[in-house]
Amino acid sequence: MRLMRYLWLALLVAIPAVAFAHGPTRQKVVLSVDVAAAPEVVWAAIGNFQDMSWHPAVFSTTGDGGNAVDATRVLTLGAEGGPTISEQLYKYDAAKMSYSYRITAVDVAVLPVTNYSSHLTVTALDGGGSHVEWKGAFYRGYPNNDPPENLNDAAAIAAVSGVYQAGLDALAAKFGK
C-alpha cells in the first residue's frame, strides 16, 4: 500500500513537468476553408466537443462533461486500439460558434508537439456559406536545445498543418466549396 501511494505521488509530480516543458519558440498554425453550407449546419456537425467523427483521422471519441468548460475527450486515431490524444475544453461559445481546447496528453511520436492549444470557429460569409477557421499554438515535440529533425519546429508545424488540412478538406467535401 505504501509503495502504491509513493508511486502515485511520483506520477503526480512527474506529469505536470512533462506537460509544461517546452522549447524556446512557440509556433502557430492558422488554416481555414470556405464551404457552401450555412454556419448553423456546419456548427451542428463540428460544434460538439464530444464528437470528432467529422475528422477522417479520428476513429472514435469518448469523453466526459459535454460542452462545459473543463470537459474532456479522448480521441482514438485510425482504428480501434489506435494511438490516442487526450484533450480538455477551456472555452465554449455556441452563439459565436467557437470552442477552444488543449491537449493534456499525447505521445510526441503521434503528434510532435507540446503545450498545444487550439481554436475552432465558424463564421458566416457575406452572401451565404461558412468560413471555418482552425488554429493552434504549440511548441515543438522536443523540449530541449538541438532537437532531432522529427521533433523540431518544422516537424511540429507540418504535423499540425496536416491534421487541420485533412479536417478542413473533409468539411469541404461534406458541405461543398
Next chain:
Amino acid sequence: MLLALPATAQEFAYVTNQNSSDLSIIDIDRLVEVARIPVPGSPAGVAVSAVGDAVYVVSTDTKTLRRFSPAGGAAAVAERVLDGGPIGIAVDPAGQRVFVSDWYNARVWVIRAEDLAVQSELATGSAPAGLALSPDGRWLVTADRDADQISVFDARTLALRHQVGVGLRPFGVAFSPDGRVFTADVGSNSVTAVNPATGQVLGRVATGERPYAVAFAAGRGFVTNQYADSVSVFDLATLAPVAEIVAGEYPEGIDATADGGRIVVANWFSNSITVIDAETLAVIGEVATGDGPRAFGRFLADRPE
C-alpha cells in the same frame, strides 16, 4: 520640432515579434507603428533602460543578445552570442548591467551593459524565465518556472538571499512600485506576492487561465491571461480582484507607461498590442505588430530625444 510635442512624455513600445523575427517600435500616444527593425533568431525577451537610451533584445533560436539605441537607427550597437537557452532579460536601474536568464541551465548571466561581456553567472532553480530588479535596485529576482519558486539575489553583492515557493510554474515576475514581488503562476492560475527582503509570501490573487506576466499602474496590478484572452485587474492594497478586461488573443507581455496612465499588452496570436487606460480600464486602441509579439520584459520607454 520638439516644441510641437505635447508636454507629457511620449512613450514608445519596443515589441519583440518572435515569429517574424523583428522588433515593432510603436508610438503609444499616436497609436502607430513608426518602425519595424529586423532582429534575426526569434526574439522574445526585451528590456529598456530606465532613461530609454538602450533597448536590449534576446533572440532565443540564435541565443543572441543585442542592444539597440532608439535614437541610433536599425542596426544593433552591440551583440553577444550566448549559449544554452537565453530568454528573459532585465536592466538594473543604474543602467550599467543587464541580467539574462538561461532557461535550460538554471542560471542567470550578469552582463556588462556597455559591451555585453559576461561578468559572472548566478545559479537559480530549474528553468528561470522572467527576472526583475526592484525599483531601488536592491533586489534581483528570477521566476524559476520548473522549480515553482523565485530566487531572490542581493543585486549589489549578487549573493542568493532567498528561494521562495510561489504558485505553479511562475513565468513573468515584476516589482510593484512599493517594492513587493509578484509572479504570474502559469500552472495554478494565480499571482503570488512576496516580500523580497524577508522571503515571506504575502498573498495570492486568482487570475484567468494561464497568467503570463504582471504590470502595475494606478494602484492596481494587471495580469495577462494567455488562454482567457484577457487582462485580470486586482487592487494592490487588498489584492482583491477589480475587473477582467478583454484583450487580443493569447496576450503575453505587459507593461505600464512611466506616468502610470496606460497599460500596454502584446497579443501573441492576434499580432497586435492593446493599449488600456489604467484608470478607467477602457481599451484606448489596438495597433498591429509583426507576427507573434511576445514583449517579454519591460518594453515601454520614453520617446528618444
